[in-house]
Structures are given as structure tokens and as C-alpha cells.
Amino acid sequence: MRVLHAVMTLDPGGVERWLLEITRRLDPAVIRFDFAVATGEGGAYAEELSRLGSRIFFLRAGRDPFRLALRLRRVLREAGPYDAVHAHLHHVGGIVLAVAERAAIPLRIAHSHLDTSPIDRRGGPLRRLYRTSTRKMIDRHATHRIAVSAIAARSLYGPDWEQDPRVRILPCGLDFERFRALPSPDVPRRRLGLPLDALVFGTVGRLEEQKNHLFLLDVFALLRERRPEARLVLVGHGSFEARLRRRAAELGLGETVLFTGARSDVPEILAAMDVFLFPSLFEGLGLAPIEAQAAGLPCLLSEAVPAEVRVFPERTRVLPLDARLWADEALSLLDLPRLSPEAAVARIEESPFAMRRHLRDLLSIYGVASPDPIPRRAA
Structure with missing residues (x-):
């Protein structure tokens, strides 16, 4: 079976990394993924995906x-025939699926990974017209609709999505093997140049407006007033980096904020942290806090993060975006003991985010009989 995935980019992000993890585990004799990338050349994952076939x-x-x-x-x-086209472009997916139906592709999947309602509410008449038109295209041309959460389903498929038998909630699956034997915090702290006795707060995500890093810097400035040994680790890259660096300098945070850029060793960097902070303005799911929980970290989330990510609700707090509230709660979370990697992974492997369970469910949508594809690693 051949599946063409329509994506915006192949740079690091939740959707892109999930697709890479899936591709690593597929037997190309059974099912092969190709990618149509809306943007220009390149992408951090392009080379490995090519090596994987x-x-x-x-x-x-x-x-x-x-x-x-x-x-x-x-x-x-020119490159077909394809058995399925799988669109990960939110509203633009309607256009993708219309083209796919015209090309007689039998399986046409819309996949919602985001809750864009905050953006949609700010839009003017043209935005509303565009949203209405593309929703109608999805309704007309999609044979299947997937969403990573209930709020993502509502965002793309409308308030009556639960009445549509084509809609299925399918949380993204993740590989937690690397979390089973994480090093002690001292090891990654030495590698990152962090003081061994620091209180380390951090987050993982693209440096874009959606992830709300400017708010996080305000929170961290309050934390530093009370705990001067605090450090902030920001993992990711994006168009907001220069602006964030300027803001950190304005707040006098200097070298206490570490910008790591995009990293392939996220589990190990999470092991260096004490508390994970995720103040997103909007999300469809949020894979980063799921991995943070797998690393045994307590998490502080914004109200925009779907409830589905709270695998450890007793170790997760949700707050409105008030910097003083966040600073107070972040310090209180330091009182929670760190979970061992074995305990954290054992519990999270029973969640809907476990890769084996997810692969079985995803392949069933494609109509592939094998529930257990041959595991593959990076080429």
C-alpha cells in the first residue's frame, strides 16, 4: 500500500516527528509513506525519511x-498510483482531498492536529469565508476524518463532529524506549553547562507565538526573584528566537536562560529539568508534555492544552495565564518527588499514546491487516 502524506514542512514539530517515528516502524513491503511538502526544499527529517525509502x-x-x-x-x-492521501494541513486539507478525489484516490483522510479556534475568532470576513469553504470541501471529499483530541475535532469538523461516523479520535503514538534508562540529572546538566545545584525549569516546542514563550519569560523572571539559582531551558527553534533573546535581556535574565535549538536528545534534556512548563495559547494535543511525563516530571499546563495529555493528573496542574500564579505553582511542584523512569514509562505505556497500540489503530484506518509491522530504526 502507498500513502501520500501532505504536510507543511519536514522540520522538527509534533506532527513531523510523529510521522518520522511511524515511518521508522513500517515494513515497506506492506505499506510505504511518501510526503508532499507544501513549503520549499529541505527539512531536518527529509534525509532520514529518504533513507527509509x-x-x-x-x-x-x-x-x-x-x-x-x-x-x-x-x-x-506522475508518481502514483497512490492508495491513500492523508492531509495534515488543517483547513488546507480540504483542497488536498478535493485534488485527491479528482485523481481517483480511494482513501482520503483529513487529520486535525490543532485547535485553531482562537485564530478563527480573530479572523475577518475573508477568514470566515475561507474556513467555511474548506470545511465544506473536507465534508465532501474526505472518506475518513481523524483528530488527535476532541478539541481538535471540534476545531476542524465543527460542533457536531460526534454525530459523524467518519470522525475518529486517534492520539499520536510515541516511542518511550529512550525514557526507560534516562541518566541522572547531573549528566545532562554538565553537558548543557547548567549548575548541578540549579532549579531547572523548561519547555520543548517551536519558538513561535503559539507556544507563548514570552509569557514564560515573565514567569521565569518572577521565579528568579524568589529563587536566584533557577535556570530556564528552551528546547526548539523558530522565528521568535531573536525576539525572545531580546526580551530575556530586557528582563535581566542573561545567561540564566538557555536556548538549545532543535535537538535530537530531548529525553536526556528533559532529565535535566525539575519542572516542565507548557503555556501554549492553543494546541490540538501537545506531545511535549506527554514526553515530559514519561521523563517523570511534574507539569504545569495552560488551559488551552487538551485534558487528554494528562496521563499523570496527580502530577499535572492547569492554570490560566497569570504570571504570578504560574510562578507560585511552579515552585510548589518542586515538592513532588521525581518519578523513576521505570515507573513513569510503565504507566504511560498503558495510555493511548503507546506506539504499539497506536500503530494498530492507524493501520486499521488504512485497511492494512497486519497489526504488528516490522520495527525499523533510523537508516
Whole structure:
């Protein structure tokens, strides 16, 4: 079976990393993933996906829906036939699936990974027209609809999504093997240049407006007033980095904020932290706090993060975006003992985020009989 995934980019992000993890575990004799990338060339995951046997088509369409449609149609005509097209582009997925139906692709999947309602509410008449049109296209052309959470389903498929038999909630599966034997905090702290006796707060995510790092810097400034030994670790990269660095300097935080960039050793960096902070403005799910819980960390989340991510509700706090409240709660979470990697992973492997369970459910949507594809590692 051949599946073409339509994505915005192949740079590090929750959707992209999830797709890479899935591709690593597929037997290409049974099912193969290819990728149509809306943006230009490159992407941190492109090379490995190519080594794993995936074909990658860079459409160079940006956010131009007409260019996207024309170039996707050419890919389907010249590189097909495909058995399925799986769209991960939220509203733009309607255009992708319309092109796929015209190309006689039998399985056409819309996949909602985000709750964009905060953006949608701010939009004007053109945004509303665009949203209404693309929703109608999804309704007309999708054979299946998937969402990572109930709030993501509502965002893309509307308030009556539960009445549609085509809609299925399918949380992303993750690989927790690397969390089973994490080092003690001292090991990654030495490697990162952090004081061994520091109180380390941190987050993982693209440095973009959605992740709300500016608020996090305000919280951390309050934490530093009360605990001067505190450090903040920001894992990820993005267009907001220069702005965040300027803000950190304005707040006098200096070298107490560590920007690591995009990293492949996220589990080990999580092991260096004491508390995980995730103040997103909107989310469809949020894979980073799931991994933080697998690392045994207590988590502080914004109200925008779906409840489904709280695998350890007794170690998770949810607050409105008030910097003083966050600073108080972050310090109180330090009183919770760190869970051992073995205990954390054992519990999280029983959750819907376990990779084996997720693979079985995902393959059933594609109609692939094998519930246990041959595990693969990076090429």
C-alpha cells in the first residue's frame, strides 16, 4: 500500500516527528509513506525519511492554495498510483482531498492536529469565508476524518463532529524506549553547562507565538526573584528566537536562560529539568508534555492544552495565564518527588499514546491487516 502524506514542512514539530517515528516502524513491503511538502526544499527529517525509502515532493507552494492544488495534482499523476492521501494541513486539507478525489484516490483522510479556534475568532470576513469553504470541501471529499483530541475535532469538523461516523479520535503514538534508562540529572546538566545545584525549569516546542514563550519569560523572571539559582531551558527553534533573546535581556535574565535549538536528545534534556512548563495559547494535543511525563516530571499546563495529555493528573496542574500564579505553582511542584523512569514509562505505556497500540489503530484506518509491522530504526 502507498500513502501520500501532505504536510507543511519536514522540520522538527509534533506532527513531523510523529510521522518520522511511524515511518521508522513500517515494513515497506506492506505499506510505504511518501510526503508532499507544501513549503520549499529541505527539512531536518527529509534525509532520514529518504533513507527509509520515502519519496519526498517539495511543492514550493507556501500558503498559495492554487499553486498547491496544481503541483499536488502533478505529483499524483506522475508518481502514483497512490492508495491513500492523508492531509495534515488543517483547513488546507480540504483542497488536498478535493485534488485527491479528482485523481481517483480511494482513501482520503483529513487529520486535525490543532485547535485553531482562537485564530478563527480573530479572523475577518475573508477568514470566515475561507474556513467555511474548506470545511465544506473536507465534508465532501474526505472518506475518513481523524483528530488527535476532541478539541481538535471540534476545531476542524465543527460542533457536531460526534454525530459523524467518519470522525475518529486517534492520539499520536510515541516511542518511550529512550525514557526507560534516562541518566541522572547531573549528566545532562554538565553537558548543557547548567549548575548541578540549579532549579531547572523548561519547555520543548517551536519558538513561535503559539507556544507563548514570552509569557514564560515573565514567569521565569518572577521565579528568579524568589529563587536566584533557577535556570530556564528552551528546547526548539523558530522565528521568535531573536525576539525572545531580546526580551530575556530586557528582563535581566542573561545567561540564566538557555536556548538549545532543535535537538535530537530531548529525553536526556528533559532529565535535566525539575519542572516542565507548557503555556501554549492553543494546541490540538501537545506531545511535549506527554514526553515530559514519561521523563517523570511534574507539569504545569495552560488551559488551552487538551485534558487528554494528562496521563499523570496527580502530577499535572492547569492554570490560566497569570504570571504570578504560574510562578507560585511552579515552585510548589518542586515538592513532588521525581518519578523513576521505570515507573513513569510503565504507566504511560498503558495510555493511548503507546506506539504499539497506536500503530494498530492507524493501520486499521488504512485497511492494512497486519497489526504488528516490522520495527525499523533510523537508516
